[in-house]
Amino acid sequence: MASATSTESPLDAIPVAPPDPILGLLEAFQKDARSDKINLSVGVYQNESGRTPTLECVRRAEAKLLESGEGHGYLGIDGHPAxxxxxRxxxxxxxxxxxxxxxxxxxxxxTPGGTAALRVAxxxxxxxxxxxxxWLSQPTWVNHAKIFQSAGFPIGEYPYFDARSHGLDLDRMLDALGQAGPRDIVCLHACCHNPTGVDPSAAEWERIADILRDRNLIPVVDFAYQGFGDGLDEDSAGLNRLVAHGLELVVCGSYSKNFGLYGERVGAVAVRARxxxxxxxxxxxxxxxxxxxxSSPPRHGAAIVATILNDAELDALWRDEVVGMRRRIRAMRELFVRSLAEHGVDQDFSFLLKQRGMFSFSGLNRMQVDELRSRHAIYIVDNGRINVAGMTTATMDRLCRAIASVLAS
Ligand SMILES: Cc1ncc(COP(=O)(O)O)c(C=O)c1O
Incomplete structure (x- = not known):
């Protein structure tokens, strides 16, 4: 007798997953027909023309790679040796x-980008x-909780951002970490904290390192913005403090931003053992x-990075280009703060000058963010995070006028 077949669709019954809050905004931005729209939501660097450029060192490395016959074979499980x-x-x-x-x-x-470094870790x-x-900072990059939960971990949060001072809430952070159990895992941002732009000072890193060591905690250091804070070497200062304290730790690096190799998916996971x-x-x-x-990571992006870093001239060019990106972000922070004041905003936004990297918590609330989007075609993440690297000199006036009008209403 033939077995009974069901006509029910197993897939029809599954729930629809919520859209990613930031990538969902990108879709809305792309559909927006207003020609003067401004996108300050997605975390990619843009130049003065509002474009995400291919770095010159990358162009030259690709030309070299074409000649070198790098090929398309599988890499080993741990990636491109060079x-x-x-x-490292x-x-x-x-x-x-x-x-x-x-x-x-x-x-x-x-690994394929910093995301996969985190997932492998x-x-x-x-x-x-x-x-x-x-333990994740409150707030943190939206994907952290999903990645660690998908691996099976329960999540705890430690306070990080002090909304009143627009700075680090170190005492409450240390109190919370003091409650963590031995071998609990603490995710930290090496520099350019996403989304707040607030990083610990050298003295604060010392106190964080002390508590991690005293409570036998395992740091996972997310290093997605090396070079965007104070400099390629300077940005490892916090991580170096943890290493100097003898901690065993995991570092998740990304080369998406500092090489502009977003879609090539280049990252690395590193464990420091005793x-x-x-x-x-x-x-x-x-x-x-x-x-x-x-199985094994993609070859092309890693080959580009290795070609640049193994060639003294390309390496120097890359370092200059990173300085250029960092300076532009800094210049936009300064221009933004100045222009807001010129547009009559009496609220003090000078905290933006203390923050590092592409992001800042603007302090704009959900209603103001909604109004910027609906009335002015300016896209900011719901929690008020702005990507300073999405601002340009040409759009600054319009941006600040819109923010001034939203703050006044
Ligand atoms: C804090 C943080 N970690 C990790 C990543 C992931 O980087 P990637 O694009 O290399 O996967 C990002 C990207 O936005 C990030 O902001």
Missing amino acids: FVARA RLVFGADAEPGGPLADRLAVAQ ADFLHAQFPSSRV TPRGAGAALSQIKSAIRANY
Whole structure:
């Protein structure tokens, strides 16, 4: 007898997932027919013409790669060897070089962007520390909770941003971390905190390092904006404090922003262990997590980064281009604060000058954000986060006039 077949559709019954809050805004922006629309929501760098440029060093590296016959073969599970060698150095400095104190205490693997670095880190950590909790700053990048939850972790939050001072709420942060259990995982932003733009000072990093060590916590340092804060080396200062305290930690690096290689998906996950055995074991487990996720990472973007960093001239050009992006962001912060005052805004926005990187919490509330979008075609994330790198000299006047009118209404 033929078995009964059901005509019910299993897929028809599944719920629709909510759209990503930031990428959803991008779709709305793209559909907006107003010609003077301004997008300050998505986290990509834009130049003075409002475009996300291909860096000159990347263009030249691609020409070199065409000639070199790099090919399209699979990479090993842990990625492009020349890229990995350079990524170690970029994140941990000279200590990671052969013979340096960290040389045999690091486990580093290439990943498809910083997102996959976080996901591989999360899978690796969950396999080894299944009863730990992950602590995220309140607020943090919207994807952090999803990534760590998907790996199976419960999430806790620690206070971070003080809305009154527009700065770091260190005492409440340390109080909350004081409640974390041993081997709980604490996600920190190395620099250019997303979404607030607020980073700890050197002295504050010391106190954070002390509590992480005293409570035997495992830091996961998200390093998505190296070079966008104070400089490529300067931006590792906090991370270096944690390393100097002897902490075992994970770093999740992204080369999307500082090389402008967004769509090529270039990142790296790095574990700093206290012993060579710990580093070897961590690398084996990371490779196991990668194999189960995507087998091996993509070649092209990593080959571009390796070509740039292995060529003295291209490396110097890249460093200059990073300085150029950082200076432009800084100049936009200054112009924005000045223009708001010129448009009669009496609220003090000078806190924007203390914040680092592409993002700032503007302090605009949900109603004001909605009004900017509906009346002025200016797109800002609902929580008031603005991407300063989306501003240009040409759009500044219109932007500040619109904000002044929304604040006055
Ligand atoms: C804090 C933070 N971490 C990680 C990422 C992910 O970077 P990627 O685009 O390289 O996956 C981003 C990207 O916006 C970010 O802002």
